[in-house]
Amino acid sequence: TLYIDCETFSELDLRTVGTYRYAENxxxxxxTWAVDDGPVQYWDRTVDVELPYLLRSxxxxxxxxxxxxxxxxxxxxxxxxxxxxELWFCSxxxxxxxxxxxxxxxxxxxxxxxxxxxxxKDGRRLIQLFCKPRKTKNGLVRNTRETHPEEWAxxxxxxxxxxxxxxxxxxxxxxxx
Numbered sequence: 001t002l003y004i005d006c007e008t009f010s011e012l013d014l015r016t017v018g019t020y021r022y023a024e025n026x027x028x029x030x031x032t033w034a035v036d037d038g039p040v041q042y043w044d045r046t047v048d049v050e051l052p053y054l055l056r057s058x059x060x061x062x063x064x065x066x067x068x069x070x071x072x073x074x075x076x077x078x079x080x081x082x083x084x085x086e087l088w089f090c091s092x093x094x095x096x097x098x099x100x101x102x103x104x105x106x107x108x109x110x111x112x113x114x115x116x117x118x119x120x121k122d123g124r125r126l127i128q129l130f131c132k133p134r135k136t137k138n139g140l141v142r143n144t145r146e147t148h149p150e151e152w153a154x155x156x157x158x159x160x161x162x163x164x165x166x167x168x169x170x171x172x173x174x175x176x177x
Contacts, residue, residue: 002033003066004031004033004065005163007028007131012025013132023075032163033163034167042156064088066088066091095173117167120158
């Protein structure tokens with residue numbers, strides 16, 4: 001299993017325009033992934049847009065690509081990874097099909113995932129900081145790893161922790177439905 005997640009930037013509001021339009025116009029900034037129980041890796045596309053060897057080799061094997069809200073990750077990464085749809089598996093759909101909430105954060109609470117593997121609590125603040133433009137008197141301003149290096153390092157840790165949380169939740173979700 002290849003666990004994967006991406007963090008994106010767009011001037012469009014996802015809730016207003018919908019997933020398809022957002023994904024067509026977003027920039028994938030970070031891709032985090034892990035193979036099975038292996039270490040979580042990250043690809044900072046703001047530094048290097050070339051596909052990392054370890055991710056490329058993981059994709060060439062016979063793998064299931066698991067994401068939480070896979071539709072979003074599949075559409076957002078289509079231009080850079082183009083993973084066939086039949087390889088994708090969605091842990092959010094798995095949770096919803098059992099009457100559980102779709103939120104990874106809520107699932108971590110329900111399943112009592114330890115803090116070191118659960119979603120980072122200030123993740124929402126980091127998403128607001130890097131994934132959405134900030135309105136100022138002079139128009140829109142974008143926060144980046146250059147403007148906020150300490151927060152960017154924390155953002156990478158947040159993204160990596162999402163893989164840990166997703167992996168733990170996937171192990172605990174029922175499989176019978």
